[in-house]
Amino acid sequence: AKKDGRNTYRFFKAHMNEAALQRLEMVTKLRKAIANDELSVHYQPLFDIATGNLVTLEALIRWNHPKEGWIAPDQFIPVAEETGLIKDIGDQVLRRACADVKEIMYRLQRPVKVAVNISARQFKDGHFDEKVLGIIASQGIVPEYLELEITERLLMLDDPETAGILRRLAKAGVSLSIDDFGTGYSSLSYLKRYPFDVLKIDRAFVKDVTHDSQSAALVSAIIAMAQSLDLKVIAEGVEEEGQLAHLKKHGCDIAQGFLLGRPMSVADLTAKIHQWQMV
Numbered sequence: 001a002k003k004d005g006r007n008t009y010r011f012f013k014a015h016m017n018e019a020a021l022q023r024l025e026m027v028t029k030l031r032k033a034i035a036n037d038e039l040s041v042h043y044q045p046l047f048d049i050a051t052g053n054l055v056t057l058e059a060l061i062r063w064n065h066p067k068e069g070w071i072a073p074d075q076f077i078p079v080a081e082e083t084g085l086i087k088d089i090g091d092q093v094l095r096r097a098c099a100d101v102k103e104i105m106y107r108l109q110r111p112v113k114v115a116v117n118i119s120a121r122q123f124k125d126g127h128f129d130e131k132v133l134g135i136i137a138s139q140g141i142v143p144e145y146l147e148l149e150i151t152e153r154l155l156m157l158d159d160p161e162t163a164g165i166l167r168r169l170a171k172a173g174v175s176l177s178i179d180d181f182g183t184g185y186s187s188l189s190y191l192k193r194y195p196f197d198v199l200k201i202d203r204a205f206v207k208d209v210t211h212d213s214q215s216a217a218l219v220s221a222i223i224a225m226a227q228s229l230d231l232k233v234i235a236e237g238v239e240e241e242g243q244l245a246h247l248k249k250h251g252c253d254i255a256q257g258f259l260l261g262r263p264m265s266v267a268d269l270t271a272k273i274h275q276w277q278m279v
């Protein structure tokens with residue numbers, strides 16, 4: 001038994017070292033990426049289902065590593081959050097997104113919103129509301145064109161400061177959207193307690209909406225609830241016509257997904273300017 005115990009210990013030690021090493025390597029690479037400008041922002045279009053109009057662009061970070069190529073956000077955002085690098089990265093994304101949406105609106109000759117994902121760590125970094133409003137002002141857009149996507153994880157930091165920051169941002173005209181709704185730590189009380197404008201149904205529910213009656217029931221229930229709370233509803237991960245038809249029938253406001261448009265660079269986006277209609 002003693003020997004088993006030691007082997008188990010050795011196993012964990014080796015395992016931990018490997019994980020720690022990998023993490024360290026990622027941190028080093030990420031620091032370099034920030035310094036060398038390897039990070040960029042792509043935009044995915046969101047369409048009003050009733051009119052087919054482009055209404056919002058979601059800003060999604062992209063990392064093109066000189067040797068390894070594209071590295072997915074899911075692989076580096078968690079490390080960036082743990083190390084605090086997300087604060088610099090997040091500021092860069094926000095600044096870039098505001099600048100890009102201004103340019104895009106100019107080309108389109110009509111208003112479009114930009115939605116930016118916010119990590120809990122970024123949010124907690126003191127005076128977040130002032131920072132956001134400062135960036136908006138310096139980029140020369142009005143707060144009404146910015147939407148911040150917040151996950152339930154952030155709201156779990158249920159402190160008066162969180163509530164105050166969200167309230168001040170909302171008051172200034174920034175839209176607040178609750179991301180990945182239905183996953184993780186859902187609590188309906190969040191919707192009442194904080195000044196949200198938008199609810200994004202997680203793509204896990206959208207995926208099965210046409211062939212699984214439980215998913216369909218859930219999506220209808222979320223839409224009905226959002227409507228009664230006066231929130232706009234966005235469905236993420238729309239990949240099929242059938243899903244879109246279902247969402248339309250049940251009164252979902254906005255759709256996002258590969259069926260309608262992939263995330264793309266500003267250059268690709270502006271080249272497709274004439275196609276910026278859902279159908």
Ligand code: C2E
Pocket residue numbers: 044059060061072073074077090093117118119149179180203236237238239256257258259263
């Ligand atoms: P998210 O906020 O839920 O973003 C939506 C993700 O779904 C994106 O993945 C997008 O490319 C993908 N997606 C969109 N339509 C479809 C579809 O029809 N089918 C499928 N299968 N996927 C679809 P991406 O760009 O890989 O980002 C992953 C996550 O990384 C994001 O999930 C978000 O949590 C995080 N992230 C991305 N950019 C940022 C950022 O600038 N800041 C922070 N804090 N997090 C970010």
Ligand code: CA
Pocket residue numbers: 058117149179
């Ligand atoms: Ca999001």
Ligand code: CA
Pocket residue numbers: 170174175176195196197
């Ligand atoms: Ca509002």
Ligand code: CA
Pocket residue numbers: 179180200202236
């Ligand atoms: Ca999401």
